[in-house]
Structures are given as C-alpha cells and as structure tokens.
Amino acid sequence: MVLDALRTATVTSDPMSAEAVSAKDRSMHHAVEDSQRLVASLPPATQQAVAGWNQLISANFAGDQACAKCHEKEYEAHLRSGHSRTLTRIDESTLASKLAETRHYQDPRRDQIFEFSQNEGSLWVRDVANASGVAIPVTWLLGSGTHAQTPIAVDESTQSGVELRWSYFANRDQLGLTPDHERFDDFAAGTIECFGRPMDAADMRACLGCHSTLTPPPSLPLINSLVVANVGCERCHGPRKKHVALAHLGHAEEAKPMLRYETAEAYMDACSTCHRDESSVKPDATPNELVRFQPYGIKRSRCYLESPDKMTCSTCHDPHDTVSHNRAVSIDQCKQCHGNASSSECSHQPTGDCIDCHMPAVEWTSGIAFHDHWIRIPDEIPGETPSVDSAGNLTASDMLHSDGEE
Structure with a gap:
C-alpha cells in the first residue's frame, strides 16, 4: 500500500512518480478490490472469522430502509439528521470532485502545498515537496457536513492510517486546518506526518466507531467493507432483522429491542x-x-x-x-x-x-x-x-x- 513507504523516518524505498502511482492505482486500489485482496491474504482461521462476521451481520441486521415501511415518520426524520450522513466514503462524496477541480490547498501554518487528483472516483492527495513519489488515497469523510468533514486514510494492510491535515468547513465552503492540528505543525519530511496525524488501529476504531452503526470487533482486522457506515436505526435500537420479519407477519412485538433505555x-x-x-x-x-x-x-x-x-x-x-x-x-x-x-x-x-x-x-x-x-x-x-x-x-x-x- 502507498502508506507503507512512510512508516519509517524517511522514505527508503524507490519513489514512484505521481503519474506512475496514479496509473498503478487505477486497477489496484478500488475499495472493494482492496478489501477482497486483504481478506484473501489473511490466515485461513481469520478468513473464516471474517466470513462468520459477515454471516452474523447478514442474519441479524436489516438496514435502515427496512424500517421505513412501518416507521415512516422516524425514517424521514432520520434522513434529515446528521447521524444519517456522518460517515461517507470519499468516492461517494461530492467533495472529492470539487477538490480534484481545485487541485491545490496551501496549509495555513506550514510551508506546504497539498495536491489533489481523482482516479476512478478515488481521491488522492500528495505533498510533492516533502513526500516525493507518494500519493495517499483518502478513504472516509467523518462528519455530516453541517459544520465540517474531516478526511482519514485507512491502510487496511498495515491497520494504520492518518487523519489528514485539512478539513472541509461548511460555513466557509472551503478547506481549513483540521481542528486540533495546531499541535502537529512540526513534522518530519518523508514521513506520514507530512499528511497529518498518524493513527494506529485503536485510533481508527475510535473514530469510525462513533460515526458508524457497526465496526468489526478488535479480534478482526479493520476492513472498510466491514464497516456499516453512519449512525443508523440499529446503532441505537440493536439488530432488528428478526423484528422486521415478524412485523411482516403481524407479530412485531415478539422481537423485543436488544437495546433498551428504561432510565x-x-x-x-x-x-x-x-x-x-x-x-x-x-x-x-x-x-x-x-x-x-x-x-x-x-x-x-x-x-x-x-x-x-x-x-x-x-x-x-x-x-x-x-x-x-x-x-x-x-x-x-x-x-x-x-x-x-x-x-x-x-x-x-x-x-x-x-x-x-x-x-x-x-x-x-x-x-x-x-x-x-x-x-x-x-x-x-x-x-x-x-x-x-x-x-x-x-x-x-x-x-x-x-x-x-x-
């Protein structure tokens, strides 16, 4: 993965040109393909555990749309809320294309320019001066966009990533310094610090955990395709597939909510x-x-x-x-x-x-x-x-x- 070259204090691998990185990643870094490739490389026992997790989700979680028929008012209200859009894949956002058109962002506190490009829907960011030959693929946007959205890049192969240095602010309709990144003004050229705050697996789970309905347990690798994005109905009401099935039979009350708020x-x-x-x-x-x-x-x-x-x-x-x-x-x-x-x-x-x-x-x-x-x-x-x-x-x-x- 493209983040690997930045795990040490300096870039020691042969740097690829930005053009070479782009060409290579047209076919290798599509989100689903990445996840599938990672799973295929895991030990057989872990592959079996991932398959079991997917089966568990499929068997127990219905998804927000399944709630709409009986709970139309609540469903429509939820669509208006920030919870319904608090975690967005960058390739499903409108921000990616806007940044690709803008092409550059000047960091207000560092002598640093970030460059953006888009390939097959994925948004890439580079810092040519400080991390030559390396492009970071943005993975998620955290935040509903009511106030702001902060991007993170998740490297599934190393279970690490980076909270990027720039965020989108709705009140100005432009990029600005990611909140709290003043303390990261100093950085080492040729490291992941060029792009923002380094994140380990625990950091990423904490961020994604609050912006999603479900993330895989710590016993499984953090794989983007296993994340159920946004805070949906089942984040607060628990898995409801059995409830939906019984509702169609007129027996919805027989499936009590797993999560209850009695006080x-x-x-x-x-x-x-x-x-x-x-x-x-x-x-x-x-x-x-x-x-x-x-x-x-x-x-x-x-x-x-x-x-x-x-x-x-x-x-x-x-x-x-x-x-x-x-x-x-x-x-x-x-x-x-x-x-x-x-x-x-x-x-x-x-x-x-x-x-x-x-x-x-x-x-x-x-x-x-x-x-x-x-x-x-x-x-x-x-x-x-x-x-x-x-x-x-x-x-x-x-x-x-x-x-x-x-």
Whole structure:
C-alpha cells in the first residue's frame, strides 16, 4: 500500500512518480478490490472469522430502509439528521470532485502545498515537496457536513492510517486546518506526518466507531467493507432483522429491542458513548472544547441532577431528527418544568430567552459554535455577564452567536 513507504523516518524505498502511482492505482486500489485482496491474504482461521462476521451481520441486521415501511415518520426524520450522513466514503462524496477541480490547498501554518487528483472516483492527495513519489488515497469523510468533514486514510494492510491535515468547513465552503492540528505543525519530511496525524488501529476504531452503526470487533482486522457506515436505526435500537420479519407477519412485538433505555441514566449513557460525558473528557479540557460534549454539560446541570429519571437528551431533542432551531418551541420546553409559579420565574429576564442566557453559544473553532449544555444562571458561566437594555432584552453583543447550530 502507498502508506507503507512512510512508516519509517524517511522514505527508503524507490519513489514512484505521481503519474506512475496514479496509473498503478487505477486497477489496484478500488475499495472493494482492496478489501477482497486483504481478506484473501489473511490466515485461513481469520478468513473464516471474517466470513462468520459477515454471516452474523447478514442474519441479524436489516438496514435502515427496512424500517421505513412501518416507521415512516422516524425514517424521514432520520434522513434529515446528521447521524444519517456522518460517515461517507470519499468516492461517494461530492467533495472529492470539487477538490480534484481545485487541485491545490496551501496549509495555513506550514510551508506546504497539498495536491489533489481523482482516479476512478478515488481521491488522492500528495505533498510533492516533502513526500516525493507518494500519493495517499483518502478513504472516509467523518462528519455530516453541517459544520465540517474531516478526511482519514485507512491502510487496511498495515491497520494504520492518518487523519489528514485539512478539513472541509461548511460555513466557509472551503478547506481549513483540521481542528486540533495546531499541535502537529512540526513534522518530519518523508514521513506520514507530512499528511497529518498518524493513527494506529485503536485510533481508527475510535473514530469510525462513533460515526458508524457497526465496526468489526478488535479480534478482526479493520476492513472498510466491514464497516456499516453512519449512525443508523440499529446503532441505537440493536439488530432488528428478526423484528422486521415478524412485523411482516403481524407479530412485531415478539422481537423485543436488544437495546433498551428504561432510565434517564441509561438513555444518557447511550448518547454519551459518542457525544461524551465526564468518563471520556480530558480533565484539562477548555470551555470551548467542553461545549462540544453535550452530555458532559447536561449531567452537571441542576435541571438534570434535581429531576432524576426525568431529563434526557430527548427531553429537548427529537432523537431521530435534525436539531430544531425553533426558539419558541425550545423555550416552551424549558417551561414544561419551569412553570408559571413565582418560585420558578427567572428573576433576570422573566420574559426573555432562556437559551441565550442559560445555554449561551460558545465558539468551538473556525466560526463553529455550539450551545453550552451545562445549564446555569449567567453569573455561574465563565465570561458570561449578559447585559440588558431598558426594554429587558439582550444586547446585540450577547445575541451574536444565538443561532449557532448544534
């Protein structure tokens, strides 16, 4: 594979020209062919285990489309959500062709130019100055594209890869530095560091695991064709093929969900698996980093702590749909618990905007803002001292990021 030449400190193999790499890979690096070739090279016992895994998936997982007939409303809502498109094969994206037309990207923090090309749908990236003769085939785009998409390259043969240095940002409709890659400004020429953050198998499983319905277990190699892309129905409801079969016979209730959420804690734990809580957040995380992790904030809120088994993510969000930006509806949801009793009225702004004051939007990076889900009174929020005009409304400065998407 083309990543192999970059595993050591310098490129020691005879470098191929970019043209030679392109010509060779027209026939050798199609995704399915790569996976098939890798499986064929595995020990017989591992090949048998991969076949068994495929049979297990086929026998138990129905796929999102199978849910549509009986759960049309939820299915249509899911198509609107970021979960439905949070992991995209680069050859199935529109970004690949756009980058191939753009051809170049100048890194804003390194003296470095990345070059893009497309062959048989696959997107290739090169750094001719620092990794001569090597082309990296992009494999996946992580992220729904609502805010951003970050590419990774997975080398199945070595079970390693790279999180690429550049990402696509929707708010600017252009490439920019991949978040957190400031710490990788220094790199060794002739190594995989030229292209971004090196990833081992555990890194790749962690990334793909949160952006997919299913990935192969650690006992099997990470093969792209074994990844069930996107967070689909069965990520949260468990395998449902038996349920679908019984539904066609009128006995759907006989196949109970494997995953059940009978308490608020269980529900929050499911969301926290990817959206993170205190169990997976770094102790030194900054406020602008923490704002990305909604369960972390919710679990620290009095709204959650003082309403055991009542408040979950779905109290305010439809778990199947995209995030609503109907502010009136959001405020009404707050009032479901904080009613009209005088003890529940907001002393700061009784008729104001609950979200702006108590869940202010905080910029994470590159103009992307998330609402802080640690619900607090303004005086408790670092750096938040909302000012009010004579009519009792928030001033323009406090309204600046009020419409930031989740």
